[in-house]
Amino acid sequence: MKKLRLKKKSIVILIAILGLFIGTYYSTEALFSEFISGEFSISEAPIQGYAFIVNEETWFVLEDPREMKYVIDEYQKPMIARLNDKSNITSIEFVEDVKIKEVMYSGTFSSAKDALAKLNENKDEAQLYTVMKGDTMWDIAERFNISFRQLATYNSDINLDRIWPGNVITLQPSKPSLDVIITTTQVVEESIPYTNEIIRDNTLISTARVVVKRGIEGTKNVTYAIKTLNGFPHVVEVINEEILSEPEGGILKVGTQTTMKRRSATDFGVTVGRYTSGFGYRLHPITGRREFHYGIDIAGPQGTVIKAYAAGTVTRAQFSSGYGNYIEINHGGGLSTLYAHLSKINVSVGTRVTVGQQIGLMGSTGVSTGSHLHFEVKRNGTPVNPLNYLN
Ligand SMILES: [Zn+2]
Structure with missing residues (x-):
């Protein structure tokens, strides 16, 4: 032919x-x-040909319809190459009014190569930028007045959070002579969050969360329709959701208790051990004199965890000859607590603690006959019986 x-x-x-x-x-x-x-x-004698017509103007005429298909495919190939691999193309359309018409033609037929050159002749070159030392994507976006999102769209192959001098960034992709809208669909499996039923429990401290029944996320297939302009995402919308499995709700216990409480003969909330001395007058175990004891003593192994009585701010975290390593916490409202003879202090002055937070470890520093916690509660600076605050 x-x-x-x-x-x-x-x-x-x-x-x-x-x-x-x-x-x-x-x-x-x-x-x-x-x-x-x-x-x-x-x-x-005119021969049958195929005209490529843009806005009623014939750009070229090809003799073989297969050539026309080849030319259009070649023109759109780089745009299609930008699409996600999982995209399913549902339509490819020119934005301009493009018609392929069967015509009887007696002029010179174009070659596929010339037709392709004609299609590509009016394209604007891409605007590129080579990253320099000290540049961030935010600087570049601001300097060239492009949104960060747009930059991300044009440079999906680059991790924009980690750019290096010498990286070439596309500020504006080349604009082809004929814009192409490619519509694709993509199915993505997504999770459906579950909700928790909340049970308020006043036997748990306010920071406690206990999972009674773990919820299970559901799954769904979401179908997105993605319109791309010359292969760059343009409009994304959800067109279908198919639920694969429904989420199953969980049950969560949330504590409401704002202070530590005594739970048993040995569990005093702030620590665990044997009750060896109460609040009030007693014979001092070391001096042998009758003295007022401003706190309670709970004996246990060195290293037993000591917890904050309630939320507050640490006002003292230091050593003194009598108390040894000790901590004082201001809980507000005139209430403060003191923890003495510690082997280790885990907080410092100014630390904000939550109820039940570990603040140190039991020890025998200062004036002490063995490993124990000396625990004091003060109301407006005056020591009060800690047992009344652990009820
Ligand atoms: Zn004591």
Whole structure:
């Protein structure tokens, strides 16, 4: 089918002129036969072709519909290459009014190569930027007045949080002569969060969360329709959701208790151990004198965890000869607590603690006969019986 049709127009004109001068001497048939025997086909009968028409203007005419398909495919190939692998293309359309028309044509057919060149001739080159030392994506976005989101769209192959000098960033992709809208669908499996039923429990401290029944997330297939302009995401919308499994709700116990409480003979909330001395007058175990004891003593192994009585701010975390390593916490409202003879202090002055938070470890520092916690509660600076605050 391939015929050489070069210079056909000029040949036609030439024939017309020759005809004027020598038409009386030779018959046209004779003239034709001379040319037909040469390398030029000069048949004037129109041949079926395929015109690529943009806004009623013919850009080129191809002879073979397969060539037309090839040219359009080649033109759109780089746009399609930008799509996510999991995309399912549902339509490809030109933004301009483009028609492919079957025509009877007697002009010069374009080659596929020329047609492709014609399609690509008006494209604007991409605007690129080479990252320099000290640049951040935010600087670049601001300098070139582009949104960060837009930059992310144009540079999906680059981790924009970690750019290096020499990285080439696309500020504006090349604009093709004919914009193409490619619509794709993509199915993504997503989770459905569960909700927890909350049970308030006044036997648990306010920071406690106890899972009674663990919830199970559901799953769904979400179908997105993604319109891309020249292969860059443009409009994304959810078009379908198919639930694969429903979420199962959980049950959560949330504590409401704002102070530590004594739970048993040995569990005093702030620590665990044996009750060895109460609040009030007693014979001091070391001096042997009758003295007022401003707290309670709970004996246990060195290293037993000591917890904050309630939420508050640490006002003292230091060593003294009598208390040894000790901590004082201001709980507000005139209430403060003191923890003495610690082997280790886990907080410092200014630390904000929550109820039940570990603040140190039991020990025997200062004036002490063995590992124990000396625990004091003060109301407006005056020591009060801690047992009344652990009820
Ligand atoms: Zn004591």
